[in-house]
Amino acid sequence: MMMDNDETKFDQWLQDAAKTYNAPPRPAPRDEMWAQIQAERALSARRVAVRRAWARWGLAAAAVLLVGIGIGRWTALQQGSNGGTTVGIVDTTGRALVYQLAATQYLSRTETFLTGFRADLRTGRVDAFPGQARDLLATTRLLLDSPAADDPRMQALLEDLELVLVQISQMEAGRDRRNADLITQDMDQRNVLPKLRSAIPAGPVPVRTQGAT
Amino acid sequence: MDERDLINRVRAGDGSAERALYDAHVDRVYRLAYRLAGDEALAQDFTQETFIRAFEKLDTFRGDSALSTWLHTITTTVVLNGLRKVKRFHRREADLEAADGVVGGRRESEPDLKVRLREAIDALPQGYRTVFVMHDIEGFTHEEIGVALGVETGTSKAQLSRARAKLRESLADFRGEWIA
Numbered sequence: 001m002m003m004d005n006d007e008t009k010f011d012q013w014l015q016d017a018a019k020t021y022n023a024p025p026r027p028a029p030r031d032e033m034w035a036q037i038q039a040e041r042a043l044s045a046r047r048v049a050v051r052r053a054w055a056r057w058g059l060a061a062a063a064v065l066l067v068g069i070g071i072g073r074w075t076a077l078q079q080g081s082n083g084g085t086t087v088g089i090v091d092t093t094g095r096a097l098v099y100q101l102a103a104t105q106y107l108s109r110t111e112t113f114l115t116g117f118r119a120d121l122r123t124g125r126v127d128a129f130p131g132q133a134r135d136l137l138a139t140t141r142l143l144l145d146s147p148a149a150d151d152p153r154m155q156a157l158l159e160d161l162e163l164v165l166v167q168i169s170q171m172e173a174g175r176d177r178r179n180a181d182l183i184t185q186d187m188d189q190r191n192v193l194p195k196l197r198s199a200i201p202a203g204p205v206p207v208r209t210q211g212a213t
Numbered sequence: 214m215d216e217r218d219l220i221n222r223v224r225a226g227d228g229s230a231e232r233a234l235y236d237a238h239v240d241r242v243y244r245l246a247y248r249l250a251g252d253e254a255l256a257q258d259f260t261q262e263t264f265i266r267a268f269e270k271l272d273t274f275r276g277d278s279a280l281s282t283w284l285h286t287i288t289t290t291v292v293l294n295g296l297r298k299v300k301r302f303h304r305r306e307a308d309l310e311a312a313d314g315v316v317g318g319r320r321e322s323e324p325d326l327k328v329r330l331r332e333a334i335d336a337l338p339q340g341y342r343t344v345f346v347m348h349d350i351e352g353f354t355h356e357e358i359g360v361a362l363g364v365e366t367g368t369s370k371a372q373l374s375r376a377r378a379k380l381r382e383s384l385a386d387f388r389g390e391w392i393a
Contacts, residue, residue, distance in 0.1 A: 018350050028239050
């Protein structure tokens with residue numbers, strides 16, 4: 001009975017005494033938090049839009065590459081059946097153009113991606129990058145196996161990009177700052193961005209991606 | 214305005230309704246986040262995260278419970294997950310400091326009741342502390358706590374009872390205070 005009385009008194013005392021436990025020192029900063037909420041939601045909406053655009057582009061790039069591969073196979077068949085001279089030359093030019101187009105699109109996207117990666121690294125917002133790097137990595141490997149990589153300079157550039165993209169794709173979302181710094185150092189040492197920019201043709205027609213000598 | 218109308222307007226994309234819904238609930242959410250986190254910056258982060266998730270998931274709110282209860286469920290999930298991450302981070306930092314030989318000096322025992330009470334509450338197991346803070350400090354009912362934490366009402370009551378018993382033990386030195 002004595003014990004129960006003690007407990008009741010303690011509970012009452014505790015409820016009063018504990019009011020000071022982690023009591024907010026000032027009212028909730030409503031406007032400050034609201035502004036932050038709005039900013040985060042806008043950013044999130046932008047990320048979703050970017051992800052959708054990437055998915056669309058990935059499909060388009062894959063389609064272009066598949067068309068290239070199809071033309072290549074058809075050309076080989078034609079060369080085989082015709083003893084292959086004139087038709088082969090014309091179709092090879094068409095095939096090269098398809099690969100050049102795919103390579104140019106890929107290089108432009110990769111350049112935008114890596115530039116964005118470096119910029120967003122400073123703000124610490126790199127969560128979306130591993131996923132995008134994986135998409136680009138798939139295209140990189142397709143291109144490495146395609147005639148686009150016949151040119152040694154293009155092949156070297158694609159291999160450098162493959163290495164960088166593998167590293168980014170393996171980053172742990174949101175908490176891999178040190179790795180990210182190492183990736184950018186690696187990019188700088190290999191001169192990846194300048195090489196990439198110089199490989200992208202200035203005009204709409206892809207003329208330098210195959211490294212015409 | 215009726216809460217149901219407000220929710221419908223938010224679902225329809227009305228920005229002013231979003232702000233009205235936020236204004237109606239933010240103080241309680243912030244206070245709960247602060248009580249559990251004990252840090253202003255963390256409390257702000259957790260409050261923001263709560264509302265971001267709430268607006269994202271408002272379409273899934275079926276109205277089985279009050280909107281405030283639903284919001285407090287999100288708040289406790291956000292806060293408890295967030296605190297686990299913070300704890301892991303601090304543990305890593307402490308390990309690094311220990312490895313460097315930089316170990317913070319142990320504080321002298323503090324006779325002040327407020328400090329001892331704070332230490333005793335902080336030392337409670339996470340589940341006990343959460344129920345204690347929600348019930349004894351913030352005035353939530355056991356039913357509300359049960360919904361927010363996803364536990365039975367009886368579990369909430371049992372955890373509160375154990376929390377108080379542990380605190381009584383930890384604060385035995387101050388027995389004179391409550392007996393008086």
